[in-house]
Amino acid sequence: LWLAARRLKGPGVRQLHGGGNPSLMHGKTVVITGANSGLGRATAAELLRLGARVIMGCRDRARAEEAAGQLLRELRQSGSPEPDAGAGGELVVKELDLASLSSVRAFCGELLQEESRLDVLINNAGVFQCPYMKTEDGFEMQFGVNHLGHFLLTNLLLGLLKSSAPSRIVVVSSKLYKYGDINFEDLNSEQSYNKSFCYSRSKLANILFSRELARRLEGTNVTVNVLHPGIVRTNLGRHIHIPLLVRPLFNLVSWAFFKTPLEGAQTSIYLASSPEVEGVSGRYFGDCKEEELLPKAMDESVARKLWDISEVMVGMLK
Numbered sequence: 001l002w003l004a005a006r007r008l009k010g011p012g013v014r015q016l017h018g019g020g021n022p023s024l025m026h027g028k029t030v031v032i033t034g035a036n037s038g039l040g041r042a043t044a045a046e047l048l049r050l051g052a053r054v055i056m057g058c059r060d061r062a063r064a065e066e067a068a069g070q071l072l073r074e075l076r077q078s079g080s081p082e083p084d085a086g087a088g089g090e091l092v093v094k095e096l097d098l099a100s101l102s103s104v105r106a107f108c109g110e111l112l113q114e115e116s117r118l119d120v121l122i123n124n125a126g127v128f129q130c131p132y133m134k135t136e137d138g139f140e141m142q143f144g145v146n147h148l149g150h151f152l153l154t155n156l157l158l159g160l161l162k163s164s165a166p167s168r169i170v171v172v173s174s175k176l177y178k179y180g181d182i183n184f185e186d187l188n189s190e191q192s193y194n195k196s197f198c199y200s201r202s203k204l205a206n207i208l209f210s211r212e213l214a215r216r217l218e219g220t221n222v223t224v225n226v227l228h229p230g231i232v233r234t235n236l237g238r239h240i241h242i243p244l245l246v247r248p249l250f251n252l253v254s255w256a257f258f259k260t261p262l263e264g265a266q267t268s269i270y271l272a273s274s275p276e277v278e279g280v281s282g283r284y285f286g287d288c289k290e291e292e293l294l295p296k297a298m299d300e301s302v303a304r305k306l307w308d309i310s311e312v313m314v315g316m317l318k
């Protein structure tokens, strides 16, 4: 009963943002990676409701079309104005596999041809503690998708973000960055693979990347901020094996204690849309508030070295 009461009490400090102004994002174009599921889907739903043209960058077109259809149905059922009927709001599905640099290049090529502006880029997609796997280009999967794929994507879209300024880049990291290190001598984890360490390393890379990019973008009116969403009930745990018998217990615990995707997406939505963070850049947020980082996430020399190596790895510098 206590668990149920706690759950039903609602979001509490996990305050819902953006509800007040249905045209806050009218005329703005937003790209969200991994928008078919979990936090990305909830972020897309809310920004669509706020009038944005939302481009869903997803690796599986069928899953993405299905999610887009559901989002539009939910929007209609909530009584919000029909997308495209003067109130803004539009959903576009595009294929983007962050585990393939050629897919990232194709996605950006198409986007640069078709879109005249880009106001917000949300680097949200992620893989969590998968077995040892490599991306199409031979990178360890978690580092490859969570960091390198987004590194190339962001760099290829920077020109459009700059020409659309003021514009924003929002990066979804995790508090688990605390358990990672950038071990430059084995970025592909060929000497040893620890799935928890590699996830944390990729999330630390997200923060170092965001801070280095914010430094490089000073004076351009393009801001970059990074966030942790808290613990959220999504599909992220798909690679965690939980024996069938204890699954109901885990489900109960997650139902009672984890945030819902909409609650977890609040900081992404806030950083993408709120006038409160206009001009704010290079910061780390949780629950829509700025938080402190450990020194290892603020190390400028590691951030620069990671940037330089990432450029070579994704083929921006030969």
Ligand SMILES: NC(=O)C1=CN([C@@H]2O[C@H](COP(=O)(O)OP(=O)(O)OC[C@H]3O[C@@H](n4cnc5c(N)ncnc54)[C@H](OP(=O)(O)O)[C@@H]3O)[C@@H](O)[C@H]2O)C=CC1
Pocket: 033, 034, 035, 036, 037, 038, 039, 040, 057, 058, 059, 060, 063, 096, 097, 098, 099, 100, 124, 125, 126, 127, 128, 145, 172, 173, 174, 175, 228, 229, 230, 231, 232, 233, 234, 235, 236, 237
């Ligand atoms: N849930 C949580 O508690 C926490 C989540 N995060 C972060 O939040 C972000 C969103 O995760 P969450 O919503 O929880 O998890 P989900 O698994 O629900 O969503 C992850 C999304 O990323 C997509 N994705 C995975 N691999 C690729 C790829 N190669 N190319 C393109 N898209 C890909 C997935 O696509 P598909 O559906 O096709 O697999 C899915 O759309 C991640 O960056 C995660 O690290 C951080 C801290 C806590």
Ligand SMILES: CC1=C(/C=C/C(C)=C/C=C/C(C)=C/C=O)C(C)(C)CCC1
Pocket: 128, 173, 174, 175, 176, 230, 231, 232, 233, 234, 235, 236, 237, 238, 240, 242, 247, 250, 251, 254
């Ligand atoms: C819902 C649910 C699960 C989801 C796990 C998730 C969503 C893990 C989140 C990971 C975090 C916190 C990552 C931080 O960066 C389990 C445990 C697989 C099984 C029980 C039901």
